[in-house]
Amino acid sequence: MVEIPNPSPSQLPSAGPRPPGGPPPAPPAATPPPTPAAPTSADVARLAGVSRATVSYVLNDATSVRISDSTRRRVREAARELGYVPHAGARSLRAGHSRLVLMPAPPVPMGPLYHRFLGELQTALGRLEYTVVQHAATGAGVDEAARAWAELRPVAVLVPGTGLSPRGVAVLRRAGARAVLTLGPDRVEGAHALLTDHDAVGRSAGTHLYARGRRRIGVVVPGEPGLDVFSLPRLAGVRQALDGTDASVTVLPLAPTEDAAAELAARWTESGLDAVFAYNDEYAMLLMRALQDAGLRVPEDVAVVGADDLMLGRLLRPRLSTVRIELPSGRELAGLVDRLVREPGGEPEVRDVLGATLVARESS
Amino acid sequence: MVEIPNPSPSQLPSAGPRPPGGPPPAPPAATPPPTPAAPTSADVARLAGVSRATVSYVLNDATSVRISDSTRRRVREAARELGYVPHAGARSLRAGHSRLVLMPAPPVPMGPLYHRFLGELQTALGRLEYTVVQHAATGAGVDEAARAWAELRPVAVLVPGTGLSPRGVAVLRRAGARAVLTLGPDRVEGAHALLTDHDAVGRSAGTHLYARGRRRIGVVVPGEPGLDVFSLPRLAGVRQALDGTDASVTVLPLAPTEDAAAELAARWTESGLDAVFAYNDEYAMLLMRALQDAGLRVPEDVAVVGADDLMLGRLLRPRLSTVRIELPSGRELAGLVDRLVREPGGEPEVRDVLGATLVARESS
DNA sequence: TTGAAAGCGCTACCAA
DNA sequence: TTGGTAGCGCTTTCAA
Numbered sequence: 006m007v008e009i010p011n012p013s014p015s016q017l018p019s020a021g022p023r024p025p026g027g028p029p030p031a032p033p034a035a036t037p038p039p040t041p042a043a044p045t046s047a048d049v050a051r052l053a054g055v056s057r058a059t060v061s062y063v064l065n066d067a068t069s070v071r072i073s074d075s076t077r078r079r080v081r082e083a084a085r086e087l088g089y090v091p092h093a094g095a096r097s098l099r100a101g102h103s104r105l106v107l108m109p110a111p112p113v114p115m116g117p118l119y120h121r122f123l124g125e126l127q128t129a130l131g132r133l134e135y136t137v138v139q140h141a142a143t144g145a146g147v148d149e150a151a152r153a154w155a156e157l158r159p160v161a162v163l164v165p166g167t168g169l170s171p172r173g174v175a176v177l178r179r180a181g182a183r184a185v186l187t188l189g190p191d192r193v194e195g196a197h198a199l200l201t202d203h204d205a206v207g208r209s210a211g212t213h214l215y216a217r218g219r220r221r222i223g224v225v226v227p228g229e230p231g232l233d234v235f236s237l238p239r240l241a242g243v244r245q246a247l248d249g250t251d252a253s254v255t256v257l258p259l260a261p262t263e264d265a266a267a268e269l270a271a272r273w274t275e276s277g278l279d280a281v282f283a284y285n286d287e288y289a290m291l292l293m294r295a296l297q298d299a300g301l302r303v304p305e306d307v308a309v310v311g312a313d314d315l316m317l318g319r320l321l322r323p324r325l326s327t328v329r330i331e332l333p334s335g336r337e338l339a340g341l342v343d344r345l346v347r348e349p350g351g352e353p354e355v356r357d358v359l360g361a362t363l364v365a366r367e368s369s
Numbered sequence: 370m371v372e373i374p375n376p377s378p379s380q381l382p383s384a385g386p387r388p389p390g391g392p393p394p395a396p397p398a399a400t401p402p403p404t405p406a407a408p409t410s411a412d413v414a415r416l417a418g419v420s421r422a423t424v425s426y427v428l429n430d431a432t433s434v435r436i437s438d439s440t441r442r443r444v445r446e447a448a449r450e451l452g453y454v455p456h457a458g459a460r461s462l463r464a465g466h467s468r469l470v471l472m473p474a475p476p477v478p479m480g481p482l483y484h485r486f487l488g489e490l491q492t493a494l495g496r497l498e499y500t501v502v503q504h505a506a507t508g509a510g511v512d513e514a515a516r517a518w519a520e521l522r523p524v525a526v527l528v529p530g531t532g533l534s535p536r537g538v539a540v541l542r543r544a545g546a547r548a549v550l551t552l553g554p555d556r557v558e559g560a561h562a563l564l565t566d567h568d569a570v571g572r573s574a575g576t577h578l579y580a581r582g583r584r585r586i587g588v589v590v591p592g593e594p595g596l597d598v599f600s601l602p603r604l605a606g607v608r609q610a611l612d613g614t615d616a617s618v619t620v621l622p623l624a625p626t627e628d629a630a631a632e633l634a635a636r637w638t639e640s641g642l643d644a645v646f647a648y649n650d651e652y653a654m655l656l657m658r659a660l661q662d663a664g665l666r667v668p669e670d671v672a673v674v675g676a677d678d679l680m681l682g683r684l685l686r687p688r689l690s691t692v693r694i695e696l697p698s699g700r701e702l703a704g705l706v707d708r709l710v711r712e713p714g715g716e717p718e719v720r721d722v723l724g725a726t727l728v729a730r731e732s733s
Numbered sequence: 734t735t736g737a738a739a740g741c742g743c744t745a746c747c748a749a
Numbered sequence: 750t751t752g753g754t755a756g757c758g759c760t761t762t763c764a765a
Contacts, residue, residue, distance in 0.1 A: 407758095409757090409758055409759085410758070410759065410760095411758080411759095421758090421759080421760090422760080422761075422762095425759070425760055425761080426760090426761095429760080431760090431761090433761090434761095455758085455759075456757090456758050456759070458757095458758085458759095459757075459758035459759045459760095460758080460759055460760080461759095462757095462758080462759075463758080463759045463760050463761085464759080464760070
């Protein structure tokens with residue numbers, strides 16, 4: 006069964022159709038086989054003795070057309086034998102859309118909480134037949150980044166943090182993204198928003214410390230700029246909780262080193278603070294250690310509250326009070342993405358997705 | 370300047386060329402503009418008053434052809450104005466290869482060390498004009514996973530862990546991957562190998578503990594199956610270090626919970642162990658806490674050594690001895706990937722990339 | 734210096 | 750039930 010090439014005035018010498026019924030010809034000279042070209046659906050069709058259309062129908066389980074079982078089997082067998090792998094780019098080119106859900110990799114290393122969430126989401130989206138990829142940040146500005154994502158023509162984009170601008174949304178939408186969502190502190194014009202209200206984390210800690218009778222409250226803020234996204238709202242939340250009370254809030258910048266912590270602890274008594282909410286459990290551990298080494302008692306002299314509820318908090322002595330944070334289940338979110346992809350064009354949806362619960366242990 | 374459509378016997382009504390010189394027409398009826406189609410290079414050409422070829426030349430900085438500066442400017446301006454974003458799939462379809470470097474997302478959450486490495490690698494590859502993407506595992510078998518990766522036709526694939534089989538390598542190579550590398554404990558036939566010899570971590574700990582006079586050495590192995598990749602070689606390394614000596618090695622399975630650690634600690638005295646190498650610093654912290662709570666002194670009664678050199682190790686009392694692990698610099702590795710892409714076909718390269726150094730502190 | 738056109742692999746429309 | 754084939758957006762060869 007010979008496939009007749011399209012009539013055309015000039016055949017490119019390097020791209021003529023393969024001779025039918027056999028492996029691709031060896032290169033003419035002594036060069037070792039550079040890489041045997043990937044089999045295409047035409048190769049499968051040839052081997053199965055059917056047309057490319059039939060191959061497509063069979064392999065995509067097309068319902069609009071009935072194919073005999075024997076043909077089905079032959080096509081599948083041929084595909085398996087050749088190790089046929091469809092070309093996602095060609096498919097998306099033809100279809101006008103892809104099944105790709107793109108997530109920019111977060112700019113700062115995230116904790117186990119986020120990773121669990123991410124894993125769940127990926128699994129759930131995978132079950133819905135989406136391909137999930139994390140795209141490495143390009144390092145340039147946010148608009149360049151959005152452009153880079155758009156080159157892959159994802160059907161949905163979920164951006165953690167603040168790395169998306171309204172222009173970025175527009176670029177992505179025009180590039181065929183049916184759903185653009187952010188997972189972060191702010192809404193972005195045109196995008197759906199999953200708001201992670203980190204203020205609530207700080208509010209939770211502030212309320213707790215106030216209820217415990219603390220009035221001069223320090224808030225540890227890490228120096229790393231990438232963490233501002235989380236740390237500043239948490240700080241603001243503490244302020245909100247204590248607004249209108251007789252308590253005061255003091256900002257305590259802290260680099261993640263023992264020396265910095267020791268220095269901060271050395272100035273503690275003169276600062277007069279009786280409580281501290283650390284950015285997270287690791288910073289809390291760092292500071293608590295330094296405070297104890299400086300002779301202060303926790304919680305008698307200083308109450309300490311962390312955040313994220315890491316395992317290490319339970320291993321400290323005293324056990325660390327912390328704010329447990331909950332993200333939405335990945336499965337739920339996958340369902341949302343899928344719905345938005347299937348019914349685009351609605352108004353941007355906004356929802357709060359971050360839960361904050363204080364876990365009181367021994368340090369406060 | 371009207372672009373003449375290709376002569377063809379039948380025009381698809383839904384896919385005719387756009388009327389020249391203007392934005393895409395609004396949809397006929399009252400439906401809100403669903404999504405304005407992404408501008409193509411043809412749109413750019415039309416707006417700039419040049420051919421698509423010229424657009425391609427300009428935007429790709431083609432050196433083989435000379436384009437006047439004024440044309441260059443016009444094309445760039447038109448592209449900017451339309452918000453043109455090239456279609457990566459179409460490009461890779463035409464070119465026969467992509468600039469995509471694909472990394473499967475590791476199956477288990479990795480620590481800060483890996484994240485730093487990953488970030489470096491992504492930055493460095495980005496500088497070399499590659500697009501780096503982490504592909505979410507599909508959950509099915511390793512061969513299905515390789516197939517899923519191959520659909521994207523990456524030019525290089527770097528697989529951490531053990532999720533690649535020789536068949537997977539073949540699938541990827543045939544799909545156009547010029548470089549397939551593994552980053553893990555084992556070689557895989559046909560792939561380049563960056564060997565992470567976790568035995569060395571265990572050897573380092575074992576040698577150290579023996580030199581400190583310890584003879585009955587426990588090795589903590591986490592229950593989580595995904596961590597076997599690391600934990601079993603580390604255990605084997607301890608055995609290697611103590612082979613032929615009068616020291617004994619005892620395997621201590623430990624789930625990452627306080628209860629499990631307390632139980633293990635309760636049986637400690639009867640076990641007669643005088644040292645323990647924990648899977649990593651977190652497990653070391655967990656166990657050390659439990660041992661101390663059970664009344665044992667560290668290091669007098671039990672020496673404890675962790676691994677990964679996390680910050681928390683320095684915050685414990687006694688300060689935790691640990692094995693510091695070093696991965697290759699991302700920049701170096703990016704250079705390797707680039708070289709392999711440019712000069713494919715060489716023999717698979719194998720190199721050890723994991724450095725292990727014992728950091729002796731107070732716990733051993 | 735620029736333009737015309739072929740064709741990469743795929744899907745879906747239409748005809749048989 | 751199956752086959753022919755146009756065309757998605759892009760690059761590149763050849764011709765002008």
